[in-house]
Amino acid sequence: MADRPEPLQSFDHSGLTPGSTAIFLDFDGTLADIVEHPDAVSVPLPTREVLARLERSTQGALAIVTGRPIQEIDRFLAPLSLPVAGVHGLERRGAGGQMSAKSVDAATFTTLGDKLGAFTAAHPGTMVETKSGSLALHYRQRPDLGLACAAAVHEAVDGLQGLHILHGKMVIEVKSGQATKADAVAAFMDEAPFKGRVPLFAGDDVTDEDAFREVARASGISIKIGAGDTAAVYRSEDTDAFRMWLSRLADSFETHSLSA
Ligand SMILES: [Mg+2]
Known part of the structure; x- marks a missing residue:
């Protein structure tokens, strides 16, 4: 590098x-x-x-x-x-x-979306964006919640297979590892x-x-x-x-x- x-x-x-x-x-x-x-x-x-x-x-x-x-x-x-x-x-x-x-496992992302939806409902200013084969938890309006968002994503992903977590700018993305x-x-x-x-x-x-x-x-x-x-x-x-x-x-x- x-x-x-x-x-x-x-x-x-x-x-x-x-x-x-x-x-x-x-x-x-x-x-x-x-x-x-x-x-x-x-x-x-x-x-x-x-x-x-x-x-x-x-x-x-x-x-x-x-x-x-x-x-x-x-x-x-x-x-x-x-x-x-x-x-x-x-x-x-x-x-x-x-x-x-x-191809992606849609059911995995539905499960993940449900779990993180509960988190965003409890934390105004955060939002989940679902795409085909990927999901993003945005916290641009709540930079103070960065660590809480990271913890929520890691907890939600725990036990699900084939997913990668990517930490971006005011966003944490979960995507299929394919x-x-x-x-x-x-x-x-x-x-x-x-x-x-x-x-x-x-x-x-x-x-x-x-x-x-x-x-x-x-x-x-x-x-x-x-x-x-x-x-x-x-x-x-x-x-x-x-x-x-x-x-x-x-x-x-x-x-x-x-x-x-
Ligand atoms: Mg970019």
Whole structure:
């Protein structure tokens, strides 16, 4: 693990070309600012325009890799409809629009949802979000309850099989152990138009670390947004700085495309 990722500003992206780069981006905390309620996020219009330009210049080698379901990403990025790996790779839509999903034990998550529902009912300001194959306990409105939430999740998961607990920013997620963001990146990299390109992955949270390591194996570029220990090679200070950098990458790719 790199102790000190290099500042992203020091990375000279002029060596990257739109035809040889595959771009993978986390959503929350990377493209969208973290806000109090997960439904209230938005991606600034200029950033959606940058994504559309990158999609064009890379000929579609741009994917979102997120903990959210695919349909939420479509809603936040509309009218863009990009390749997306949702729910940490449990569901995936490839560049051709083809869908794939890993099977999950729905009954396990129903049990878990019931247990944590009792906790959130007793602790206002916390909320459970259920997705297919994953569940999230949010406490953005009650940071003081972080430890109580962690204890509740560990207690609820006790005795249930095949689950992983992930501690994120003001959220604790429980997911089926059958997929990670690294699996999602690897699956995209096996398909056109990603195949054979250099992967670039940017993310802000613990679930992105698997993908940073996957990208390192492929001699790619990993970018951590914000503070915290990371395996990534580069660090961007915050979402604003990263969105600015992405905009300059789009400019650079268009220059390449024109001169190609
Ligand atoms: Mg994130």
